[in-house]
Amino acid sequence: MEKEYNPGSFEQKWRKKWEDEGIFKTPQYSEKEKFYNLIMFPYPSGTLHVGHVKNYVIGDVIARYKRMKGFNVLHPFGYDSFGLPAENAAIKNGNIHPETWTYKNIDIIRNQIKNLGISYDWDREIMTCSEDYYKWTQWLFVKFYEKGLAYKKKAAVNWCPSCNTVLANEQVVSGKCERCGTEVEMKQLEQWYFKITDYAEKLLQGIEKLDGWPENVKTMQKNWIGKSYGAEVEFKIENSNETFKVFTTRPDTLFGVTFMALAPESPLVETLTTKEQKEEVKNFMNRLSQQDKFKRIAEGAKKDGVFTGSYAINPVNGEKIPIYVANYILFEYGTGAIMAVPAHDQRDFEFAKEFDLPIRVVILPEGKDLNAKEMTEAHVAEGIMLNSGKFNGMKNKEALKEIAKWLEEEKIGKMTTQYKLRDWLISRQRYWGAPIPIVYCEKCGAVPVPEKDLPVKLPKNVEFDETGKSPLVGNKEFVETTCPVCGGKAKREVDTMDTFVDSSWYYLRYINPKMTDKIFDKKDVNNWLPVDQYIGGVEHAILHLLYSRFITKVLNDMELIDFDEPFTKLFTQGMIYKDGAKMSKSKGNVVSPEDIIKKYGTDALRTYILFIGPPEKDAEWNDSGIDGIYRFLNRVWNNYVKFIEKIRDIELNTVEVKTKEEKNLRRKLHQMIEKITRDIEGSFQFNTAISGMMEITNELSHYLKNVKEESWNLKLLKEVGRDFAIMISPIAPHLSEELWSLMGNNETILKAEWPKVDKKALEVDELKIIVQVNGKVRNTIMISPDEKEDKVKEIALNDERVKKFIEGKNIVKVIYVPKKLVSIVIKG
Numbered sequence: 068m069e070k071e072y073n074p075g076s077f078e079q080k081w082r083k084k085w086e087d088e089g090i091f092k093t094p095q096y097s098e099k100e101k102f103y104n105l106i107m108f109p110y111p112s113g114t115l116h117v118g119h120v121k122n123y124v125i126g127d128v129i130a131r132y133k134r135m136k137g138f139n140v141l142h143p144f145g146y147d148s149f150g151l152p153a154e155n156a157a158i159k160n161g162n163i164h165p166e167t168w169t170y171k172n173i174d175i176i177r178n179q180i181k182n183l184g185i186s187y188d189w190d191r192e193i194m195t196c197s198e199d200y201y202k203w204t205q206w207l208f209v210k211f212y213e214k215g216l217a218y219k220k221k222a223a224v225n226w227c228p229s230c231n232t233v234l235a236n237e238q239v240v241s242g243k244c245e246r247c248g249t250e251v252e253m254k255q256l257e258q259w260y261f262k263i264t265d266y267a268e269k270l271l272q273g274i275e276k277l278d279g280w281p282e283n284v285k286t287m288q289k290n291w292i293g294k295s296y297g298a299e300v301e302f303k304i305e306n307s308n309e310t311f312k313v314f315t316t317r318p319d320t321l322f323g324v325t326f327m328a329l330a331p332e333s334p335l336v337e338t339l340t341t342k343e344q345k346e347e348v349k350n351f352m353n354r355l356s357q358q359d360k361f362k363r364i365a366e367g368a369k370k371d372g373v374f375t376g377s378y379a380i381n382p383v384n385g386e387k388i389p390i391y392v393a394n395y396i397l398f399e400y401g402t403g404a405i406m407a408v409p410a411h412d413q414r415d416f417e418f419a420k421e422f423d424l425p426i427r428v429v430i431l432p433e434g435k436d437l438n439a440k441e442m443t444e445a446h447v448a449e450g451i452m453l454n455s456g457k458f459n460g461m462k463n464k465e466a467l468k469e470i471a472k473w474l475e476e477e478k479i480g481k482m483t484t485q486y487k488l489r490d491w492l493i494s495r496q497r498y499w500g501a502p503i504p505i506v507y508c509e510k511c512g513a514v515p516v517p518e519k520d521l522p523v524k525l526p527k528n529v530e531f532d533e534t535g536k537s538p539l540v541g542n543k544e545f546v547e548t549t550c551p552v553c554g555g556k557a558k559r560e561v562d563t564m565d566t567f568v569d570s571s572w573y574y575l576r577y578i579n580p581k582m583t584d585k586i587f588d589k590k591d592v593n594n595w596l597p598v599d600q601y602i603g604g605v606e607h608a609i610l611h612l613l614y615s616r617f618i619t620k621v622l623n624d625m626e627l628i629d630f631d632e633p634f635t636k637l638f639t640q641g642m643i644y645k646d647g648a649k650m651s652k653s654k655g656n657v658v659s660p661e662d663i664i665k666k667y668g669t670d671a672l673r674t675y676i677l678f679i680g681p682p683e684k685d686a687e688w689n690d691s692g693i694d695g696i697y698r699f700l701n702r703v704w705n706n707y708v709k710f711i712e713k714i715r716d717i718e719l720n721t722v723e724v725k726t727k728e729e730k731n732l733r734r735k736l737h738q739m740i741e742k743i744t745r746d747i748e749g750s751f752q753f754n755t756a757i758s759g760m761m762e763i764t765n766e767l768s769h770y771l772k773n774v775k776e777e778s779w780n781l782k783l784l785k786e787v788g789r790d791f792a793i794m795i796s797p798i799a800p801h802l803s804e805e806l807w808s809l810m811g812n813n814e815t816i817l818k819a820e821w822p823k824v825d826k827k828a829l830e831v832d833e834l835k836i837i838v839q840v841n842g843k844v845r846n847t848i849m850i851s852p853d854e855k856e857d858k859v860k861e862i863a864l865n866d867e868r869v870k871k872f873i874e875g876k877n878i879v880k881v882i883y884v885p886k887k888l889v890s891i892v893i894k895g
């Protein structure tokens with residue numbers, strides 16, 4: 068054994084051995100219980116930095132740990148490899164094809180990952196941009212189309228003028244493109260959608276079952292789905308037979324309506340605008356086009372709007388109410404029109420103040436009065452009904468029910484449920500994605516490409532420009548085709564699918580990554596899924612997880628799978644910062660794994676990434692931190708150097724401990740087995756698990772130093788040597804393999820079993836008890852753990868040092884806190 072810890076001399080060797088022996092290949096079926104351990108796969112946009120790596124290291128610890136706990140662990144890897152950056156790089160560099168760029172990056176990442184010693188089953192590697200993968204993404208689209216879950220409609224979409232593409236609402240962050248930060252514009256386009264709204268309720272209900280998910284993620288999903296219960300109320304238009312509906316969660320405020328408001332995008336704006344108001348409405352629309360869509364609806368945003376010239380009739384009292392267009396009304400929510408109650412809704416209040424509209428109080432806070440003229444904000448809380456005809460005097464909550472009932476009886480309205488969730492816009496006017504498998508025939512209209520003709524291959528030969536049209540438009544060979552139904556002339560759809568479609572089903576493909584005749588095998592998939600542990604960034608808390616859950620539910624309804632939630636447990640890790648900022652090339656604060664590995668080895672890198680803090684929190688990379696970890700691994704090595712030769716041939720049956728040193732060492736080992744197991748399995752607290760390993764190391768160093776070599780209990784050292792190596796192996800797998808083989812084992816440590824706690828080892832012969840006199844610690848005494856209270860007090864009072872403080876004094880009280888402390892109170 069080398070005297071010094073020199074990871075460079077053995078890490079590579081072990082990785083090669085694991086690979087050569089196919090150690091991490093997962094049998095499809097096994098007598099062992101399955102454990103599907105999944106990390107969110109990366110987008111191959113370049114080299115990985117240590118921040119990216121955290122996800123994979125955490126996943127690897129769990130995979131290695133679970134194998135030692137006797138599970139058949141599936142731990143696969145792949146690449147979310149379609150997407151914009153590849154195309155943008157192609158446009159920028161002119162001569163590099165997105166495919167070339169992508170595969171080059173994949174090679175780099177694969178190599179990086181391999182150097183980290185992550186235990187993936189590489190036979191199951193997938194890439195969403197490969198034909199044998201996107202064939203099935205297209206197949207899914209066709210299935211969705213057949214079920215009426217994929218449809219096309221013209222709609223105002225979010226358009227990023229810099230990326231030249233449509234963005235889903237979710238990809239717009241406070242009015243800006245999530246990727247490039249450019250202000251997003253509105254554009255009218257024919258687009259493909261997935262009907263996720265059909266699943267709003269199922270997606271909401273399903274959250275209740277997700278006990279293994281963080282609460283914050285569940286809340287974000289709930290808010291995104293945004294369920295509200297309220298009334299749809301029909302309003303007649305004055306001097307017209309037309310009516311329109313509004314959605315309100317507060318029918319109890321119907322008597323307080325003083326104006327109506329339409330979303331600017333609503334087709335009603337055109338029908339209701341009178342001749343006299345045309346000019347003003349046009350001016351407003353021009354003003355509006357300067358306003359950011361997301362800012363204008365945000366809380367507190369400046370209210371703007373215009374009168375249409377038309378009036379509605381309030382069904383409860385026949386009053387004439389002016390109809391406005393207002394910038395804070397969303398077209399996509401409810402009915403795109405509202406009844407405004409400035410006295411009780413803050414946004415309506417602000418609008419009324421801005422346009423000098425009446426404010427009518429219909430709910431009074433109990434025991435108080437409200438003067439509309441003096442109000443500075445809306446009264447949104449509960450209270451007693453006022454100015455509301457026969458409902459006066461009721462509590463507003465009751466009135467809400469009564470008015471709802473009355474509306475239904477009069478056929479003016481009905482209670483309904485609304486969701487904020489919108490359909491999923493999946494068309495992208497870009498090249499590097501899965502082509503949408505639809506052809507447009509002059510006779511038959513839109514026709515899905517039959518399964519036998521899939522995949523619709525992405526042609527290699529395309530021109531990239533920045534016109535914003537799909538680059539596929541220019542490729543005649545691709546566009547011009549024949550209709551699968553009638554054989555006549557047809558044109559292909561030129562849009563490609565949002566990459567979120569690719570990543571919403573990849574966890575299913577890992578089960579049968581090479582299957583050519585089916586997307587997956589039902590029996591195999593039902594055997595492996597749901598995923599037992601999913602690990603990834605919290606930035607995917609809404610979209611990716613929601614889409615994956617949606618796809619799973621649809622496949623379940625199609626009876627292609629038996630489960631209806633894809634991920635049983637979810638862990639979201641925090642990011643690693645450097646110099647107070649996210650790592651990025653442009654900031655020049657990137658720490659590359661290769662540099663660290665060269666200097667300290669892979670195990671030190673892995674251990675430090677895990678030691679840096681609680682894994683769910685963001686943490687700051689610190690160069691002296693990795694130094695400290697390297698020193699710890701050195702101490703581990705140096706301990707083994709001292710005894711490894713001696714224990715090689717020792718048989719381990721029962722370990723007997725006699726001396727105090729032996730007992731302490733064995734107790735520490737078993738205490739830490741208990742703690743480390745709990746930290747890894749129960750709470751993902753790898754940082755404290757590593758602290759536990761440091762404690763064992765310290766105790767072991769102490770033993771080796773303070774007990775003469777000829778008196779070493781070799782069975783005990785063998786036990787410690789074995790259990791410690793096993794416990795550190797998920798974290799520092801190379802070091803543990805090396806130690807394991809130096810201890811004389813022929814088989815890999817990966818096949819070893821996780822140690823069990825020996826409760827007997829935890830017992831203590833003696834307890835340390837603190838003795839206080841008037842609150843000050845004066846000494847400690849040793850007692851046997853089951854000593855009676857009286858006896859403990861007696862020992863404390865007779866202790867030589869304690870005596871000095873109490874002699875000649877009046878002892879008022881002696882209190883014993885079991886196993887901890889004796890407190891003596893004196894006077895005089």
Ligand code: ANZ
Pocket residue numbers: 294295314315316317320330395396397398399400401402403404405406407408411412485
């Ligand atoms: C009258 C009213 C009186 C309202 C009141 C609230 C308080 P949630 O809970 O988010 O579903 N609303 C309806 N559709 C809208 C749209 N497309 N754009 C903007 N606002 C809209 O909110 C429902 C409430 O938001 C509805 O109830 C409506 O205002 C408004 F004292 O109606 B309410």
Ligand code: ZN
Pocket residue numbers: 508509510511512550551552553554555
């Ligand atoms: Zn046809």
